[in-house]
Amino acid sequence: MEKFGGRVKPFEPRIHAPLVDSFKKEITRAQGISPGFSSCGFALYSTGRNLRGTSGIAPYGMIYYDGDLLFSFGFFKRKGEEGTDRHYLTVVSPASRGISSLSAAQRVRDFAYIMLDDEHLPVSGAYIRFLGPSAYHAFLDLGFAPITGHPWHPLAPQEDETHCHCLLDLNEFVSTDRKNYKKNARNRFRNFLSRSGLSYGIVPFDEIEDSRSVAQDIVKRHFGFLRKKKKDIGSTPEDYFNLAESDVIALPQVHAHFGILSKGTRVLPVSFFVSERIGNQAMAGYATITLRDPDILLELGLNPEARGFSAISVASLIHYIENIRDAGLSYFHVGGSETKDLDDMKRRLGAAEDKTYWCVKLR
Secondary structure, eight states, rough: GGGGTSSSSEEOOHHHHHHHHHHHHHHHHOOOOOOOHHHHHHHTTTOOOOOOOHHHHHHHHEEEEESSEEEEEEEEEEETTTSSEEEEEEEEEEEEESHHHHHHHHHHHHHHHHHOOTTSSSSEEEEEEEOHHHHHHHHHHHTEEEESSSSSSSSSSTGGGSOEEEEGGGGOOHHHSSHHHHHHHHHHHHHHHHTOOOEEEEEEEEEEEEHHHHHHHHHHHHHHHHTTTOOOOOOOGGGGGGGHHHHHHTTTTEEEEEEEEEEEEEEEEEEEEEEEETTTTTEOOOOOOEOOGGGGGGTOOOOOOOOGGGGGHHHHHHHHHHHHHHOOOOEEEEOOOSSSSHHHHHHHTTTTTOOEEEEEEEE
């Protein structure tokens, strides 16, 4: 870090969030909604808790800031290379102010080349992600390449940017499906709740005792279910752990909630939601996780085969999005998807495509 003269340091959410927010106002105006550029985005996508990129000094990732240019970064191993010494620099959503987009891309390139040229660093390549079309082509012109020949994951080449139906206009939050996908999911879940004597509600994060552990448990159980279904592609549970930390939850632009199933006095947290304001009228979701393993119903004394429970994933997300809409916001970025079926769900909820790109430079 010394060679960068103070421009590189661990990201500390409580200290650096005001800096991130000051950039957010300019990039949302000039470049559109950017979910990768936020305190949650930095803590999620550059996390030091991922088992393929653990960092003892930077659990929330690293940042580069030179007065005009700001981005987060981390070092990770690709899927399938866990047993090697290959690490890759991953730069997330570089944003600039007061300089041209070409100058910004050149500075990111120079930063990456310093890492790649350092023989003491086990860096095999550099990925740049969350790029809009113009920034993407600027990096290609500077010698970076599309990731088609070196995908980040064999089944999700751009991780959760592989499929990009993710931008919801909350003023037109209607299904694009002729069968009214949204209405059907909500009705199926409502009927399940009624038959089971349950209710589902969303409560603030700090209303649940031991909230950090509860959130992390939801994340771990969710990924365990995905693993059982062979759908644990791309992200890992550890990626999300930062989003349950008080350093992130306490930020004024961050909103964290649980979704709970209740039966009498029994309460079971089943959803973990974390979002952050990324513009005057826009919010981005970084954790929209709901447990959908029917075995969780045993904890409420219910039959795991109860009809209608399978709608919980879609219905809970609809419930959460409607809360955001009712707060007066106009747009919600629900996040991209590693898999086509998850992308299809978001598309059927009405999400428009908002494509971003990755590029790579190998050593």
